[in-house]
Every structure is written in structure tokens, then in C-alpha cells.
Amino acid sequence: MSDTADKVKKIVVEHLGVEESKVTTEASFIDDLGADSLDTVELVMAFEEAFGVEIPDDAAEKITTVKDAIDYIEKQKSA
């Protein structure tokens, strides 16, 4: 697993207080991990801080799963 994926999952575990085993790559923040809309905003803010990237609102809206987050961040980092 990539560093980014590890770090993203760690942030999700910390923020949502869920079991690590539940945070699979396909997991949806809201449907599978019990996040509310405020949690997703906080997650995006945490990703921005941890990876030093800017995630504009329209992109943030599309980040609904762990995989979405990993892909977006990897793309930003390689850009």
C-alpha cells in the first residue's frame, strides 16, 4: 500500500473513531463509516493539512470514499 493510502486511512480512523479494519479502500465515509456532513468537511480539512494540498469545494464534494481521497491526493502530489 502506498504511503498516501496509509496516511489517509490513519486520518480517517482518528477523525471518525472507527476500527482500522473497517477503513477499506472502497469504504464510503457516510454510508460505511457513519460520518455526517460536518465530518466530511473536517476530513477534507485534515487531508489538506496533512498533505499540504488545496482541495477546492467542487473537488471535495466528489470525495466520498477512502479511494476518492487517495486518488485525489496522489494526483495533486504528482502534478
Next chain:
Amino acid sequence: MFDLTGKVALVTGATGGIGAAIATALHAQGAKVAISGRREAELAALAGTLGDRVLVAPADLADPAAPAALIETVEAGLGGFDILVNNAGFTRDMLALRMGDADWNAVLEVDLTAPFRLARAALRGMMKRRSGRIISIASIVGVTGNAGQANYAAAKAGLIGMSKSLAQEVATRGVTVNVVAPGFVKTAMTDALPEAARTALLTRIPTQRMGTPEDVAGAVAYLASAEAAWVTGQTIHVNGGMAMI
């Protein structure tokens, strides 16, 4: 009760009558207090009276960049951020017919937009820490309206709507957002009223006296405390009974 030991508070408009009393009250409850305003000599004088646990943080809230910078200064200077008191405000009274866009905008900018910017910047850390207090000083006229104050009343009513919305957004994070709406309080703001207007006002206040800044500060200290944890999205009217809402 109402102990604030170890908490960090920012009071804007601390050079004014009500703001100085709020800073003094929070400080007396044990908080570390950052005091803000434009007049640096007045800030220094208040800091001298308060003694330790004080940070002087001058800012002009008409500057759109000032709020975020101010919150950063306080977080860095006092090591945290627990209580935001949006107290700075000013009036530019005139009948609507004569009120230019600039008169409207200037009041909205400092009395409503700056408090929003401050709240937005403060919320980030508060939500992470799962605790915080945002208290805005509105006014009785934000609820009743007042001839000659369309701009000011709109800004103060706006603070109430803003606070109710923020309160709902962050309630699950241990952050409360409330408003204190003073009636007529004796400060520089009301000293500017003509004597006749002041005498006429007294006949409309059941307690038959104007409020003191301390009357307002007590309500703020309560809302800032742990005891007020279940009070959110509310407006406490401190007005001697002038309007019972």
C-alpha cells in the same frame, strides 16, 4: 461556578466600554484574555489594569484579512483558543433616505462580516478540540428595529441569524454559539445621544436606569462557562426590561 481558569478568550472592541468590562469579567474568572481594538494606547492601559494573563492584539476589523490573522496571533500567543467574543461595533445613524451605500456597507462590514470571519477562523481549532464558545454582542435594536439605524439593526439582526446557523452546524462538536443583546448601556456609544433622547429613553426602561457595561459582561461570562454547555443558538436580552422577548 463559571470558572474559566486556563481558557483562552479574545474580546474585540476591548477599548470600548462594554468590551473592557467583558475582558475584565473573563479575566476575573481566570481566563487568559487577548484584547483587541484599533486604539493601542487604550489597549495598553487596559492590559496594565488587568496585569498578567493578557495579550494585546490590535486590529482594524474593517480590513478583510485582519480576522484570520488575529485568531492566529491569539492561538500562537496564548497557546489555544476557547472563547471568541465578537463585541467590536459602531454606528453610523441616519434615515434610510439619506443613507448611502458606503454608510450601509461600512457598518455591515465591521458589525457583521468581521464577526463571521472571526468565527470561521476560530471554529477550525475549536472543532478539533471539541470545545469552544462564540458569543456575539448584538443589540435590542436588532430585534425591535430603530429609526435611523437600518444599517446597524440589520447587522445586529444578522448576528442573531448567523449565530443560530453556526450553532446548528457545530453543536455536536461541543461548541456553542450565542448572542447577548444589550439595551441602552452607558458607554461612549450612548454618550453621543442628545440629553433629551436619553431622558426619553429612561421612561421606556422598567428598571428606570441605563445598563452598565458590567450588566452585559455578566451574561457573557455565563455563556463562556462550562455551566452554559447546553445553551446554544440563544439570545440573552440584557435590557432592564425595555423589551421582553
